[in-house]
Amino acid sequence: METLVFISQNLDLIFERTVQHMSIVCVAIGLAIVTGVPVGILITLNQKAADIVLYIAAIIITIPSIALFGLMIPVLSLIGQGVGYMPAVIAVLLYSQLPIIRNTYTAITNVDPALREAARGLGMTPIQRLRRVEIPLAIPVVMAGVRIAVVMNIGITAIATYIGAGGLGAFISRGISQSDPRQLITGALMVSLLAIVSDYFLLWLQKRLTPASSSAPAGGH
Amino acid sequence: MIKLEKLSKIFETPNGGTVMAADKVSLEVPKGEICVLLGPSGCGKTTTLKMINGLIPKTSGKIHVAGRDTDTIDPVELRRSIGYVIQQIGLFPNMTIEDNICIVPDLLGWERSKARKRAAELLDLVNLDPSIFLKRFPKELSGGQQQRVGVIRALAADPPVLLMDEPFGAIDPINRAVIQDEFLRMQTELRKTIAFVSHDIDEAIKMADKIAIFRDGKLEQFDSPDDLLARPANDFIASFLGSDRTLKRLSLLKVSDVMLSGRIRVSAQDDVATARDMMKEAGHKNIVMVGPRGRARGYLHLNDVVEASGTVEEHYQALPTTVNVDADLRTAVSRMFRHDMTWMACVDDDGFFKGFITQRAISHQLGATYRDTPTEGLT
Numbered sequence: 001m002e003t004l005v006f007i008s009q010n011l012d013l014i015f016e017r018t019v020q021h022m023s024i025v026c027v028a029i030g031l032a033i034v035t036g037v038p039v040g041i042l043i044t045l046n047q048k049a050a051d052i053v054l055y056i057a058a059i060i061i062t063i064p065s066i067a068l069f070g071l072m073i074p075v076l077s078l079i080g081q082g083v084g085y086m087p088a089v090i091a092v093l094l095y096s097q098l099p100i101i102r103n104t105y106t107a108i109t110n111v112d113p114a115l116r117e118a119a120r121g122l123g124m125t126p127i128q129r130l131r132r133v134e135i136p137l138a139i140p141v142v143m144a145g146v147r148i149a150v151v152m153n154i155g156i157t158a159i160a161t162y163i164g165a166g167g168l169g170a171f172i173s174r175g176i177s178q179s180d181p182r183q184l185i186t187g188a189l190m191v192s193l194l195a196i197v198s199d200y201f202l203l204w205l206q207k208r209l210t211p212a213s214s215s216a217p218a219g220g221h
Numbered sequence: 222m223i224k225l226e227k228l229s230k231i232f233e234t235p236n237g238g239t240v241m242a243a244d245k246v247s248l249e250v251p252k253g254e255i256c257v258l259l260g261p262s263g264c265g266k267t268t269t270l271k272m273i274n275g276l277i278p279k280t281s282g283k284i285h286v287a288g289r290d291t292d293t294i295d296p297v298e299l300r301r302s303i304g305y306v307i308q309q310i311g312l313f314p315n316m317t318i319e320d321n322i323c324i325v326p327d328l329l330g331w332e333r334s335k336a337r338k339r340a341a342e343l344l345d346l347v348n349l350d351p352s353i354f355l356k357r358f359p360k361e362l363s364g365g366q367q368q369r370v371g372v373i374r375a376l377a378a379d380p381p382v383l384l385m386d387e388p389f390g391a392i393d394p395i396n397r398a399v400i401q402d403e404f405l406r407m408q409t410e411l412r413k414t415i416a417f418v419s420h421d422i423d424e425a426i427k428m429a430d431k432i433a434i435f436r437d438g439k440l441e442q443f444d445s446p447d448d449l450l451a452r453p454a455n456d457f458i459a460s461f462l463g464s465d466r467t468l469k470r471l472s473l474l475k476v477s478d479v480m481l482s483g484r485i486r487v488s489a490q491d492d493v494a495t496a497r498d499m500m501k502e503a504g505h506k507n508i509v510m511v512g513p514r515g516r517a518r519g520y521l522h523l524n525d526v527v528e529a530s531g532t533v534e535e536h537y538q539a540l541p542t543t544v545n546v547d548a549d550l551r552t553a554v555s556r557m558f559r560h561d562m563t564w565m566a567c568v569d570d571d572g573f574f575k576g577f578i579t580q581r582a583i584s585h586q587l588g589a590t591y592r593d594t595p596t597e598g599l600t
Contacts, residue, residue, distance in 0.1 A: 118309075
């Protein structure tokens with residue numbers, strides 16, 4: 001009850017921090033798609049490169065987020081950005097690489113060889129094959145990777161408050177330091193809500209982007 | 222139209238060895254003919270086919286398509302000028318049937334409306350209603366319908382040459398026969414030059430103008446289906462064609478090929494004695510009775526009328542069955558066996574009596590090929 005009162009009295013603050021939170025996640029995921037998808041496509045050309053890239057991405061994801069933030073402070077301090085928005089975005093960007101690269105890579109390599117042969121046999125160039133056949137067929141699986149990255153990183157961004165990036169994590173950290181369960185619960189609630197809503201939005205988007213009658217891809221739901 | 226000269230392909234195996242997938246294959250498919258590349262799996266037929274449009278790079282030799290050396294043509298341009306059909310069909314699930322058919326015209330930069338119009342025409346050609354199918358996705362079509370679309374997609378830009386890799390292999394036998402017939406009907410109008418891979422002898426006999434038999438990368442024999450069945454060049458080919466290969470030739474021959482003239486005939490009002498004399502004179506045991514306009518109506522058997530008198534009408538028996546002059550001999554022989562007959566009257570589409578066939582004449586026709594050939598060892 002006290003929590004509800006707190007929420008109703010702080011709607012402005014909650015809204016502001018939600019926007020802050022989402023701006024970190026959206027910018028980072030946007031950059032991750034722009035970098036991860038091309039990397040995922042490129043590594044389909046070379047098995048060895050694929051192994052190395054996927055291995056590195058897997059190692060990055062195993063670094064605890066709090067440690068990653070700590071590691072970035074001295075590095076980014078060199079350009080005066082040791083704390084705040086920039087390291088948060090970079091961390092989310094790094095964590096998003098594995099799901100996005102791996103799903104792109106898997107989706108492209110799993111395109112039915114018969115379709116690839118038909119595309120070649122009909123006279124498509126490698127670029128046309130990619131653009132007209134392989135990428136359209138890969139989109140649902142790539143989107144599934146994006147969903148995983150978004151949901152995972154909404155949680156990770158909550159921790160970025162400790163390096164001064166703001167966001168909904170601020171409610172949680174203050175709730176802990178001030179022993180105030182209202183703030184703690186509000187923060188946790190909002191983070192979960194945000195994750196669920198984003199997931200459903202992306203699922204909807206994924207369905208919109210899936211060609212009307214192509215095979216149902218591995219989605220996660 | 223398609224000419225291969227000493228075409229070879231050497232594959233390297235992972236353990237450092239080499240495999241001769243095609244060994245100096247030379248053959249020529251004239252314009253408008255279907256050449257079936259036939260053989261057991263791993264014989265090099267598919268490799269040979271895929272070298273023609275450069276999907277598999279050749280190791281050595283020359284390929285000419287429509288008079289041009291394929292080495293001088295950009296592979297992408299070459300493939301756009303050759304129709305290609307594969308067993309797995311390979312319709313793109315993210316595109317409508319219309320867009321699938323229009324792929325090559327679109328790649329060639331045809332005007333959009335022209336390409337779309339062409340797609341509708343082609344669907345009509347294979348009896349798929351364009352108003353229903355153009356906007357559908359491949360998943361919504363049956364296997365047979367998908368393969369029809371696969372074939373017309375290859376025809377979309379009207380290429381003179383078509384490569385088909387076991388195109389009807391994944392379709393159930395009933396639908397396969399229907400699609401084969403449909404395709405042959407289209408081919409009589411389109412006159413494409415076609416290289417067609419198959420491992421099914423019956424399909425090869427049905428579709429081919431020429432059959433090329435492969436074994437271990439080598440072209441073993443290149444002949445018309447009838448010559449191949451009549452004179453297999455070696456034991457491998459003979460056993461591959463099967464011990465019933467002479468029977469398979471029946472489907473290549475028409476009733477009219479072995480039909481004896483129907484000039485000897487009687488009508489209902491003729492005297493039985495006349496009929497008897499005609500049979501004796503011709504050395505026949507039976508004579509067909511025709512109606513006033515020449516339709517086959519019945520027959521007399523010599524032994525039944527040795528002592529008889531009166532008109533033919535009083536003695537004739539109904540014909541148990543007849544056969545169309547355009548039917549193949551396989552159908553005719555099957556019908557003869559079913560009715561336990563040694564001869565059968567042949568009629569045209571309107572039932573007019575044209576002549577008759579006998580088991581003797583059929584076996585004579587099938588055996589003639591062998592009698593013409595000097596028997597090995599005697600020459």
